[in-house]
Amino acid sequence: xxxxxxxxxxxxxxxxxxxxxxxxxxxxxxxxxxxxxxxxxxxxxxxxxxxxxxxxxxxxxxxxxxxxxxxxxxxxxxxxxxxxxxxxxxxxxxxxxxxxxxxxxxxxxxxxxxxx
Amino acid sequence: xxxxxxxxxxxxxxxxxxxxxxxxxxxxxxxxxxxxxxxxxxxxxxxxxxxxxxxxxxxxxxxxxxxxxxxxxxxxxxxxxxxxxxxxxxxxxxxxxxxxxxxxxxxxxxxxxxxxxxxxxxxxxxxxxxxxxxxxxxxxxxxxxxxxxxxxxxxxxxxxxxxxxxxxxxxxxxxxxxxxxxxxxxxxxxxxxxxxxxxxxxxxxxxxxxxxxxxxxxxxxxxxxxxxxxxxxxxxxxxxxxxxxxxxxxxxxxxxxxxxxxxxxxxxxxxxxxxxxxxxxxxxxxxxxxxxxxxxxxxxxxxxxxxxxxxxxxxxxxxxxxxxxxxxxxxxxxxxxxxxxxxxxxxxxxxxxxxxxxxxxxxxxxxxxxxxxxxxxxxxxxxxxxxxxxxxxxxxxxxxxxxxxxxxxxxxxxxxxxxxxxxxxxxxxxxxxxxxxxxxxxxxxxxxxxxxxxxxxxxxxxxxxxxxxxxxxxxxxxxxxxxxxxxxxxxxxxxxxxxxxxxxxxxxxxxxxxxxxxxxxxxxxxxxxxxxxxxxxxxxxxxxxxxxxxxxxxxxxxxxxxxxxx
Numbered sequence: 001x002x003x004x005x006x007x008x009x010x011x012x013x014x015x016x017x018x019x020x021x022x023x024x025x026x027x028x029x030x031x032x033x034x035x036x037x038x039x040x041x042x043x044x045x046x047x048x049x050x051x052x053x054x055x056x057x058x059x060x061x062x063x064x065x066x067x068x069x070x071x072x073x074x075x076x077x078x079x080x081x082x083x084x085x086x087x088x089x090x091x092x093x094x095x096x097x098x099x100x101x102x103x104x105x106x107x108x109x110x111x112x113x114x115x116x
Numbered sequence: 117x118x119x120x121x122x123x124x125x126x127x128x129x130x131x132x133x134x135x136x137x138x139x140x141x142x143x144x145x146x147x148x149x150x151x152x153x154x155x156x157x158x159x160x161x162x163x164x165x166x167x168x169x170x171x172x173x174x175x176x177x178x179x180x181x182x183x184x185x186x187x188x189x190x191x192x193x194x195x196x197x198x199x200x201x202x203x204x205x206x207x208x209x210x211x212x213x214x215x216x217x218x219x220x221x222x223x224x225x226x227x228x229x230x231x232x233x234x235x236x237x238x239x240x241x242x243x244x245x246x247x248x249x250x251x252x253x254x255x256x257x258x259x260x261x262x263x264x265x266x267x268x269x270x271x272x273x274x275x276x277x278x279x280x281x282x283x284x285x286x287x288x289x290x291x292x293x294x295x296x297x298x299x300x301x302x303x304x305x306x307x308x309x310x311x312x313x314x315x316x317x318x319x320x321x322x323x324x325x326x327x328x329x330x331x332x333x334x335x336x337x338x339x340x341x342x343x344x345x346x347x348x349x350x351x352x353x354x355x356x357x358x359x360x361x362x363x364x365x366x367x368x369x370x371x372x373x374x375x376x377x378x379x380x381x382x383x384x385x386x387x388x389x390x391x392x393x394x395x396x397x398x399x400x401x402x403x404x405x406x407x408x409x410x411x412x413x414x415x416x417x418x419x420x421x422x423x424x425x426x427x428x429x430x431x432x433x434x435x436x437x438x439x440x441x442x443x444x445x446x447x448x449x450x451x452x453x454x455x456x457x458x459x460x461x462x463x464x465x466x467x468x469x470x471x472x473x474x475x476x477x478x479x480x481x482x483x484x485x486x487x488x489x490x491x492x493x494x495x496x497x498x499x500x501x502x503x504x505x506x507x508x509x510x511x512x513x514x515x516x517x518x519x520x521x522x523x524x525x526x527x528x529x530x531x532x533x534x535x536x537x538x539x540x541x542x543x544x545x546x547x548x549x550x551x552x553x554x555x556x557x558x559x560x561x562x563x564x565x566x567x568x569x570x571x572x573x574x575x576x577x578x579x580x581x582x583x584x585x586x587x588x589x590x591x592x593x594x595x596x597x598x599x600x601x602x603x604x605x606x607x608x609x610x611x612x613x614x615x616x617x618x619x620x621x622x623x624x625x626x627x628x629x630x631x632x633x634x635x636x637x638x639x640x641x642x643x644x645x646x647x648x649x650x651x652x653x654x655x656x657x658x659x660x661x662x663x664x665x666x667x668x669x670x671x672x673x674x675x676x677x678x679x680x681x682x
Contacts, residue, residue, distance in 0.1 A: 027204070054329035055333075063405055073394040089665060
């Protein structure tokens with residue numbers, strides 16, 4: 001079962017890309033449901049519900065959706081930090097430098113094939 | 117309120133903020149192309165977020181948006197969702213990969229990924245979109261100056277040009293970015309102080325985002341008394357499918373605007389690019405969640421103050437704004453009473469015309485806030501217009517100085533020559549933009565609204581497919597670009613000037629989504645039918661997709677060919 005380094009790299013990079021697309025897909029579904037389905041397509045029925053003094057459809061369209069968008073981007077950035085580290089494609093420096101320093105011994109094996 | 121004290125405060129704040137911008141520019145001046153075009157890739161995420169927010173929020177966001185929403189009611193959500201939702205697309209689908217690509221401009225990516233022909237198309241599109249946008253900004257500077265300082269619009273434009281010229285030419289992207297951080301601070305303070313003060317006068321809780329719900333419900337009743345639709349009722353101004361498509365077009369278009377995309381080149385890492393998108397949207401959201409509240413408060417005050425009242429007994433602020441021509445009364449039934457209000461008498465009949473532009477500018481006066489606050493609002497409007505103008509001018513300058521001069525015609529140019537070319541290109545762009553600001557061509561006002569549709573149908577599909585589908589080739593991309601852009605422009609032209617009935621009630625503002633779908637489809641089928649891109653392009657895509665992967669295994673670097681040429 002010995003693999004060449006090149007094959008292993010290719011497998012790892014494919015896995016990373018799949019994980020990346022998975023994170024994006026789930027977040028973009030939330031984006032579309034909140035920003036387009038709830039805020040526009042279902043605005044009329046939702047307006048019959050009152051939420052904190054607001055008709056709910058109106059609140060989602062003019063307030064709630066914007067807040068959800070902000071949260072989605074930060075969730076994305078946080079989740080990608082983890083995925084990057086898991087597949088060992090994270091960058092040197094900035095933030096996670098100390099963590100990496102701690103596990104430097106044996107770092108060649110720690111990231112490989114992570115997540116599978 | 118005393119007009120001269122407002123003028124004095126406006127001049128005071130304008131002078132103070134301009135001095136601040138110029139000081140920042142001098143302290144951040146650059147002498148490398150990497151500094152000039154991508155701020156040496158040294159902007160931390162929070163600062164970059166604030167700079168993007170200022171870059172993004174133009175004179176239109178600051179001055180006009182709340183006014184537009186107050187006349188559109190629920191349907192004003194197209195701007196709110198559209199101009200914020202695009203950042204999710206930007207953050208997830210573009211920002212990290214373009215940062216990893218790590219060059220200077222959007223045409224750089226299109227050219228390296230596809231072909232030289234595609235690069236040239238991208239240069240033309242970037243320059244066209246940015247110029248239509250920047251003319252409005254320079255005009256905005258002129259209008260704020262003429263209203264609050266009492267000089268002519270032309271003089272206002274020239275003062276604005278001088279300031280932008282100074283800090284964009286010496287500071288490049290680095291100077292512009294740090295100036296924008298300051299401009300964001302000025303504009304957000306100038307927006308929030310009156311908004312909170314007004315919320316305090318009309319509601320129990322002075323937080324606009326919380327208290328405008330109950331006021332909106334009161335406004336519903338007020339609007340009905342006045343023969344208008346309920347404010348919170350959806351789809352009274354535009355049919356549902358059009359609201360959907362316009363919102364989606366604005367989102368996709370936002371993610372395709374070159375002056376926003378390039379800001380992700382300036383962060384120190386891919387990771388920082390992702391976070392700066394989050395900070396940018398957070399900073400934008402502070403204004404964008406306040407604007408709909410301002411819209412409701414202003415509309416309520418407006419209806420209470422003037423609707424159904426005797427014209428002869430109108431308040432002073434109405435008299436002041438009538439002088440600027442932004443309010444006008446036409447007593448169609450000769451009863452001396454203001455019976456109806458319209459944003460634009462030409463399209464919607466009504467006795468009192470109230471330009472949406474004055475809602476934010478007049479709000480402090482309507483609510484009776486003191487003169488320094490009104491002066492601060494003027495400085496905020498100037499900050500919003502200048503910051504957006506400088507970001508756009510940099511895109512135009514880099515398209516000409518970097519993509520055309522260096523990449524196309526003089527690849528042997530030295531670092532020094534390239535820097536001079538960049539500075540000259542920006543200076544030239546400032547002069548042209550200033551001219552458009554003084555003499556706006558008739559089409560500008562309309563084209564700005566359509567820039568988003570054009571950006572949605574051109575850049576967004578080409579860049580996203582270029583990253584996410586390796587099989588995309590140059591032939592496919594160019595065919596997609598031309599058909600998407602062509603369809604969108606043609607539909608806009610046909611419905612606006614050609615007398616064509618819109619299809620399925622889709623307004624020209626909303627057609628960009630369809631154009632983007634056409635672009636995606638054509639690119640897909642043409643790429644499938646032709647040769648796959650060469651191996652080195654596929655390797656480039658692999659490299660762009662991974663934060664740390666490449667020949668040197670290093671990501672925090674500028675491409676060597678770009679930095680060591682000097």
